[in-house]
Amino acid sequence: MLGSLFRNPLRRPPRQDAFDATLLGSAAIALPAPAGITIPAPCAAVLVDRGGRSRRLAAGSRIAALEGETAWCVHPGPYTCDLVPFAGAPEIGLRVSFAVDASDPRATHQRFDLFLASEAGSAVDLAGFGALAQTALQRELAQGNLELPPCTTLEEWNTFRSGFNQLMYTRFGVTVDDCVPVDLGATHDYPALLEARLAAQAVPVTAAASVEPVAAMPAEAFVPACEDARALRRLFLELPCLMCAVRMAVLPADQGRFRQHQELLRRLDLVSLSVGTMPALELAAPGQPLAPEEQLRRARHSRRAAAALDEAWALLARMKVAGEGPLDVLFDEADRIVANLETETGARRVTHVHEEVTA
Amino acid sequence: MTAPVFEASCRSILPDGSMMTITATRRPRAGRADVKCSVPGAPAQAERMQQVVRLARHTEPRYDSRDQVVLSADRAFDPAARDWELAAVLADRIVRGVLQAARPMVANGWSDAWHLGRIDGRALVNVPDGVLAGGPDGIPHLGALTGQPDPGAATASARAWFPLHSGGDHDDLGWVEVSVRPLASAMDTDDDAISLPDLDALRQGQVRAVLAGARHFDGRGQGQWKTTVRFGETGFSGDSYGLALVMADRIARGREFMTRGRVIATGTSSAWHAGKVETVDALAPKCALILREAGPGDRILLPKAWESALPQGMREALRARGASIACVERIGII
Numbered sequence: 001m002l003g004s005l006f007r008n009p010l011r012r013p014p015r016q017d018a019f020d021a022t023l024l025g026s027a028a029i030a031l032p033a034p035a036g037i038t039i040p041a042p043c044a045a046v047l048v049d050r051g052g053r054s055r056r057l058a059a060g061s062r063i064a065a066l067e068g069e070t071a072w073c074v075h076p077g078p079y080t081c082d083l084v085p086f087a088g089a090p091e092i093g094l095r096v097s098f099a100v101d102a103s104d105p106r107a108t109h110q111r112f113d114l115f116l117a118s119e120a121g122s123a124v125d126l127a128g129f130g131a132l133a134q135t136a137l138q139r140e141l142a143q144g145n146l147e148l149p150p151c152t153t154l155e156e157w158n159t160f161r162s163g164f165n166q167l168m169y170t171r172f173g174v175t176v177d178d179c180v181p182v183d184l185g186a187t188h189d190y191p192a193l194l195e196a197r198l199a200a201q202a203v204p205v206t207a208a209a210s211v212e213p214v215a216a217m218p219a220e221a222f223v224p225a226c227e228d229a230r231a232l233r234r235l236f237l238e239l240p241c242l243m244c245a246v247r248m249a250v251l252p253a254d255q256g257r258f259r260q261h262q263e264l265l266r267r268l269d270l271v272s273l274s275v276g277t278m279p280a281l282e283l284a285a286p287g288q289p290l291a292p293e294e295q296l297r298r299a300r301h302s303r304r305a306a307a308a309l310d311e312a313w314a315l316l317a318r319m320k321v322a323g324e325g326p327l328d329v330l331f332d333e334a335d336r337i338v339a340n341l342e343t344e345t346g347a348r349r350v351t352h353v354h355e356e357v358t359a
Numbered sequence: 360m361t362a363p364v365f366e367a368s369c370r371s372i373l374p375d376g377s378m379m380t381i382t383a384t385r386r387p388r389a390g391r392a393d394v395k396c397s398v399p400g401a402p403a404q405a406e407r408m409q410q411v412v413r414l415a416r417h418t419e420p421r422y423d424s425r426d427q428v429v430l431s432a433d434r435a436f437d438p439a440a441r442d443w444e445l446a447a448v449l450a451d452r453i454v455r456g457v458l459q460a461a462r463p464m465v466a467n468g469w470s471d472a473w474h475l476g477r478i479d480g481r482a483l484v485n486v487p488d489g490v491l492a493g494g495p496d497g498i499p500h501l502g503a504l505t506g507q508p509d510p511g512a513a514t515a516s517a518r519a520w521f522p523l524h525s526g527g528d529h530d531d532l533g534w535v536e537v538s539v540r541p542l543a544s545a546m547d548t549d550d551d552a553i554s555l556p557d558l559d560a561l562r563q564g565q566v567r568a569v570l571a572g573a574r575h576f577d578g579r580g581q582g583q584w585k586t587t588v589r590f591g592e593t594g595f596s597g598d599s600y601g602l603a604l605v606m607a608d609r610i611a612r613g614r615e616f617m618t619r620g621r622v623i624a625t626g627t628s629s630a631w632h633a634g635k636v637e638t639v640d641a642l643a644p645k646c647a648l649i650l651r652e653a654g655p656g657d658r659i660l661l662p663k664a665w666e667s668a669l670p671q672g673m674r675e676a677l678r679a680r681g682a683s684i685a686c687v688e689r690i691g692i693i
Contacts, residue, residue: 142420198513
């Protein structure tokens with residue numbers, strides 16, 4: 001089953017012919033590199049094999065990919081992008097300049113390499129990366145894990161910065177050099193945005209009142225097979241690294257904490273095992289196809305599990321910031337996230353759900 | 360954080376005028392469904408309730424699969440009545456601590472788009488005092504309970520709260536709501552761009568001056584918006600609502616950072632065009648009122664001059680409750 005995960009035909013094949021080193025460092029952060037080229041000056045090459053293990057090659061050497069390895073050429077930056085921290089406030093943003101971390105000799109896994117292996121389909125462009133970073137930031141702010149309230153004081157800003165820096169490092173493996181609030185009024189014109197929304201609503205809404213509410217759900221482009229494969233690949237590759245990092249992030253102070261920590265790791269291990277042995281999306285039993293709506297349900301659970309994984313990385317960043325500080329809240333969060341992972345992966349395995357409404 | 364709640368209830372007024380209660384209880388999930396509902400003698404209604412609650416949960420940023428919430432209505436109701444939907448959603452939120460209710464709630468409202476958090480309307484015609492009324496003229500979406508703008512609507516509106524009088528035991532927090540929509544799309548452009556229903560002429564002049572000054576400071580927002588300002592309670596005194604008004608305006612126009620809870624502000628200025636915030640009277644009673652009312656995620660903004668004179672332990676008490684406080688000299692980014 002796992003083999004099929006990595007031979008997945010649904011992943012976009014890397015466009016070998018499109019390697020353009022001039023894009024690197026400006027519009028693109030990483031590009032798939034054809035074998036045999038010499039790595040241009042400030043870049044480094046990241047080679048990822050089918051099992052997600054990665055290695056780096058320094059600038060100047062030739063890319064000699066082994067059997068089954070995919071190579072990327074990564075420019076360290078620095079890059080600048082604008083993030084909108086609140087979807088409801090498009091005219092105020094953060095101008096972030098960041099760089100891809102050089103290989104950290106203390107770490108066994110480079111986080112950015114893991115990001116390439118598990119999330120980058122082919123090329124990583126700056127705009128796409130910015131969108132991912134913005135989603136991560138918006139979720140942390142919405143959950144109240146980072147705070148950027150109206151009239152932020154300097155002290156609050158510094159707290160936010162340290163949390164944000166750690167989030168970007170832990171989640172994406174990039175270091176934030178600078179981050180300043182900016183007025184995005186010129187590029188994100190809110191009146192124009194609302195105009196566009198109004199125009200979209202001009203489609204008669206009045207008729208919707210009589211229609212069943214379920215029909216009003218937006219039809220989003222959701223291809224179950226692609227979403228499922230992407231989410232499971234992420235879980236399969238990232239959970240072991242996450243567990244490793246969680247093990248190191250907390251030094252249990254006493255017996256009680258040790259037990260708690262150990263229990264958490266044990267449960268994560270079981271989730272990881274469950275992901276590794278996940279049944280194929282389209283089969284209810286060997287040789288017995290599963291109904292399309294059940295496949296859709298399964299894919300939704302995979303995606304929600306991947307969302308819980310994102311939360312877990314953000315929580316790891318908070319653990320690192322907290323250091324020796326109070327960990328009770330963080331362990332409760334960890335319990336919640338692991339419970340979500342267990343629920344979603346469990347629901348992904350079953351072939352149908354029996355719904356009961358009443359208590 | 361706050362102490363966990365295991366039972367909560369929210370009431371709703373049925374079409375015949377009687378009151379129904381929806382009680383929510385929370386218990387460990389233990390492999391069961393996330394939401395269960397029961398309505399005496401009406402399984403179809405229970406199914407609808409489960410659907411409503413599940414859809415409304417899509418608007419929450421935090422998902423917790425550890426608990427099961429059981430919702431039960433205390434009486435059967437007419438299948439055509441849908442005003443209980445808001446009460447069910449609120450009961451579900453209160454029992455999980457997503458929403459803090461200071462006092463028992465009565466709520467009426469229905470929606471065809473709970474997954475967007477929108478509340479489309481209500482059947483109740485004469486809304487008694489203290490009843491949360493869903494719909495465009497009351498609470499148009501779930502975020503409005505804490506003053507947040509609706510991320511999907513074409514009209515951006517935000518609320519901020521301020522002490523109505525000078526604090527004290529009988530005082531309360533009142534809200535000011537600023538709604539803006541793009542001027543170009545407004546049909547009657549010759550109409551005044553800032554409309555203030557139910558305010559007297561003197562107050563109207565004040566509000567217009569404050570908004571004009573604050574938008575001048577901003578550099579944007581002049582001649583772009585058609586604005587409506589509403590107050591929850593028009594019988595307030597003084598001009599210390601100024602800071603709350605300015606904050607609501609900035610949040611509505613998408614130019615201010617946001618908080619998860621409410622913005623509670625008191626402060627005035629003679630120079631909003633320079634972004635300055637000046638001090639107001641009644642420090643002690645207002646602080647006592649704010650301390651009484653503040654909840655998790657709330658943001659409290661006070662004038663800079665109050666910083667050294669804040670009551671002992673106020674900051675700590677607020678932080679313990681999950682609220683944050685700042686004494687500001689100027690509005691705008693740091």
